[in-house]
Amino acid sequence: MKLLFKNYIDLLSIFIKLKQGYTLLLVAIIIMPLQGCNSQTKAPVAIETNEVYTYKRNDPNGIGKWYQGREIAHVMGFQGMDWLNRPEREQEENVSILLKNMNIQTSDVIADIGAGSGYHVFKIAPMVKEGTIFAVDIQEEMLAEMDYQKEIAGINNVNLVKGSEQSANLPENSIDKVLMVDVYHEFNYPLEMMLSIKKALKPNGKIFLIEYRGEDPNVPIKTIHKMTEAQSVKELKAVGFKFVENRDNLPWQHCMVFVLE
Numbered sequence: 001m002k003l004l005f006k007n008y009i010d011l012l013s014i015f016i017k018l019k020q021g022y023t024l025l026l027v028a029i030i031i032m033p034l035q036g037c038n039s040q041t042k043a044p045v046a047i048e049t050n051e052v053y054t055y056k057r058n059d060p061n062g063i064g065k066w067y068q069g070r071e072i073a074h075v076m077g078f079q080g081m082d083w084l085n086r087p088e089r090e091q092e093e094n095v096s097i098l099l100k101n102m103n104i105q106t107s108d109v110i111a112d113i114g115a116g117s118g119y120h121v122f123k124i125a126p127m128v129k130e131g132t133i134f135a136v137d138i139q140e141e142m143l144a145e146m147d148y149q150k151e152i153a154g155i156n157n158v159n160l161v162k163g164s165e166q167s168a169n170l171p172e173n174s175i176d177k178v179l180m181v182d183v184y185h186e187f188n189y190p191l192e193m194m195l196s197i198k199k200a201l202k203p204n205g206k207i208f209l210i211e212y213r214g215e216d217p218n219v220p221i222k223t224i225h226k227m228t229e230a231q232s233v234k235e236l237k238a239v240g241f242k243f244v245e246n247r248d249n250l251p252w253q254h255c256m257v258f259v260l261e
């Protein structure tokens, strides 16, 4: 009986040891991947503290992230699509003049970065019959809307591209003209985006940067969604673009032209 009892105690202690070991193993399995995750989430923070970007809460429509002394605005959600397609837009922004400013050739390869619902894309497509227009956006809903329009109109020279916050995802050395309407001020990573656009541009390519005039209090747009010419030139110069001119012929917006330095 005593022997039997001792064997039982031994068995019990083996079981407890096994259980402790198993628990340790379980803890190790759970903690190890978490540590892996931690090191992954730490990496971007390290990149972001290199002083290209600084952080300070200010405007409720801003993201609290600053670049070259300017707070970056929130990205306009796809829910604002109707505003982009508003009928009075032609009168407010004179898109026809904007397209004339671009001196579009039929063989041009154009990239509309932050194309939204395709307001400019589908006006440009018939103008580049032998060329292409890349319509880049980061929101699936915007790309889906453009895909739908492309289908119903039977258009085949519009290439839809899913961009990322840091890259336009365009082929290198392929673009004659880049159009950016009301988007640059909401790039979360303006430096990285402009470097990716620089790579995609042909050596004699041009950038048409269209932003609501920050200098003009009569333009009825929130301050953080506007840009001054001075600030735009400063930011594009910092990534190696040369300011050519501001066409200054649109009702509410700057039409600034840049080339590679």
Ligand SMILES: C[S@@+](CC[C@H](N)C(=O)[O-])C[C@H]1O[C@@H](n2cnc3c(N)ncnc32)[C@H](O)[C@@H]1O
Pocket (backbone or CB within 6 Å): 075, 076, 084, 113, 114, 115, 116, 117, 118, 119, 120, 136, 137, 138, 139, 142, 163, 164, 165, 166, 167, 168, 180, 181, 182, 183, 186, 187, 188, 193
């Ligand atoms: C205010 S809307 C303007 C849309 C269009 N350009 C127009 O004027 O009708 C800005 C668009 O830029 C897109 N966007 C924001 N950041 C972007 C980025 N890094 N790359 C590509 N698109 C971006 C948004 O998803 C949104 O559709």
